[in-house]
Amino acid sequence: MNAPARTTPHASSKAAVLDVIRAAGTISRVGLINATGLTGATISIAVRKLLDEGLVVETGHAESTGGKRRVLLQLNHDSRYAVGVHLDHGRITYVLTNLGGAVVARISRPGAGVREPSVIVRRMADEVAALVARVGVEPGQVLGLGLVSPGPLGASTGMTLTPPAMRQWEDYPVDLELSTATGLPVVLDNDATAAALGEHWSGGMGSASTSAALYMGTGIGAGIVIGGITYRGTSGNAGEIGHVCVDIMGPECWCGARGCIEALAGPGAVVAAARADPALARLVGTSRSHHSLAADFAAVSRAARQGEPQATAILERSARYVAVAARTLANVMDAEFIVLTGPSFAVAGSVYLPIVREDLDRSFFARGVHTVDVRLSHTAATAPAIGAAAMVLQSELVPLHATQRLPENLSADEPAMITPPSA
Numbered sequence: 001m002n003a004p005a006r007t008t009p010h011a012s013s014k015a016a017v018l019d020v021i022r023a024a025g026t027i028s029r030v031g032l033i034n035a036t037g038l039t040g041a042t043i044s045i046a047v048r049k050l051l052d053e054g055l056v057v058e059t060g061h062a063e064s065t066g067g068k069r070r071v072l073l074q075l076n077h078d079s080r081y082a083v084g085v086h087l088d089h090g091r092i093t094y095v096l097t098n099l100g101g102a103v104v105a106r107i108s109r110p111g112a113g114v115r116e117p118s119v120i121v122r123r124m125a126d127e128v129a130a131l132v133a134r135v136g137v138e139p140g141q142v143l144g145l146g147l148v149s150p151g152p153l154g155a156s157t158g159m160t161l162t163p164p165a166m167r168q169w170e171d172y173p174v175d176l177e178l179s180t181a182t183g184l185p186v187v188l189d190n191d192a193t194a195a196a197l198g199e200h201w202s203g204g205m206g207s208a209s210t211s212a213a214l215y216m217g218t219g220i221g222a223g224i225v226i227g228g229i230t231y232r233g234t235s236g237n238a239g240e241i242g243h244v245c246v247d248i249m250g251p252e253c254w255c256g257a258r259g260c261i262e263a264l265a266g267p268g269a270v271v272a273a274a275r276a277d278p279a280l281a282r283l284v285g286t287s288r289s290h291h292s293l294a295a296d297f298a299a300v301s302r303a304a305r306q307g308e309p310q311a312t313a314i315l316e317r318s319a320r321y322v323a324v325a326a327r328t329l330a331n332v333m334d335a336e337f338i339v340l341t342g343p344s345f346a347v348a349g350s351v352y353l354p355i356v357r358e359d360l361d362r363s364f365f366a367r368g369v370h371t372v373d374v375r376l377s378h379t380a381a382t383a384p385a386i387g388a389a390a391m392v393l394q395s396e397l398v399p400l401h402a403t404q405r406l407p408e409n410l411s412a413d414e415p416a417m418i419t420p421p422s423a
Helices: 013-024 029-036 040-052 117-134 164-169 174-182 191-201 261-265 267-276 290-305 309-333 343-363 383-397
Strands: 008-010 056-061 071-075 081-087 091-098 103-110 142-149 186-190 210-216 220-226 229-231 337-341 373-376 416-418
Touching (some): 013 071, 013 383, 029 040, 029 071, 081 117, 081 383, 091 383, 103 117, 117 174, 142 174, 142 383, 174 186, 186 191, 186 383, 191 220, 191 337, 191 383, 210 309, 210 343, 267 290, 290 309, 290 343, 343 373
Parallel strands (some): 081 142, 210 337, 337 373
Antiparallel strands (some): 008 416, 056 071, 091 103, 210 220
């Protein structure tokens, strides 16, 4: 059941028009008038600016309805690009997307580990330059760089409270340093919210009015999309479902609370349980390094797929807690759609998906009114990086929050309120 469409404030009529063209794929000027409510004169001015800047092209004609055939417009996908970077202690993933959000290049490199942030920033700058050069994109065509990572982020303070493995990044001005090193404007977000934006931008959430991306990398979080808009909360840290308490006497979590879902069921808890099981300890070794967490979790997942009963039992226990997280999200949001995404779901989603679905079918509060569609992302491993690039694109196409806009953004000409079509 879809809720009534919401109006969305855009920074300018040009941005509003560009967003409608993006979402529609192809559309005529008359279609833009109907979709935005702007006058024909305003549409003509905005479209002319977009054509002059090369952001939009004319592409054939619509079928005749008895009069003059209408000229269709669409994004010029190869006119601009965006870089997305997912920074984690285990891996750093880079993507380059075109204006439409399609990935044109990607690479994955060793993560931050325990190296000093300044060293990693210099390395990231070199790897971004190599990524862009590899596909022959001119640097001037790159709009900016989106950087996402685990843990809370502040728009002006960068990383604040961080997971234990990345404590050396606390209070480091990563956005300013990376911008200086790359020569690109940088926008920040946490990886779960970025993953939700990436899923929405690529059409992975369909046309649902209220959706969530339940994210599991080295931790557990969520990104929330309402009416086509990523909901970030006051500080940009909405959706920390992994830090909902399900056992007040449970183990202490790195966030400072006890009994969090992440502490009980995240990849760290899975690996710890495997390490304590004599039959599985050989799979994960003895290292307690966070650098090896992703590899150890993947080893447990492989064992489960190969029929190892202890590995399967450990993952299924984790999945039952994750199902509680999914149900909590669905109940609070009255959600229509939840996508499981992130690197850990990429390797173990086949275990988690049926358990989450069964729990929601049985226990979702509003199940008598509507179901919750739960799916596994097709881009789970790279969703945060894709979402990071989408952050840059959105700041050009749909600038809604001043803290998310890039320098030298689209010029403001006429404020507009539009009803956005489904992405």
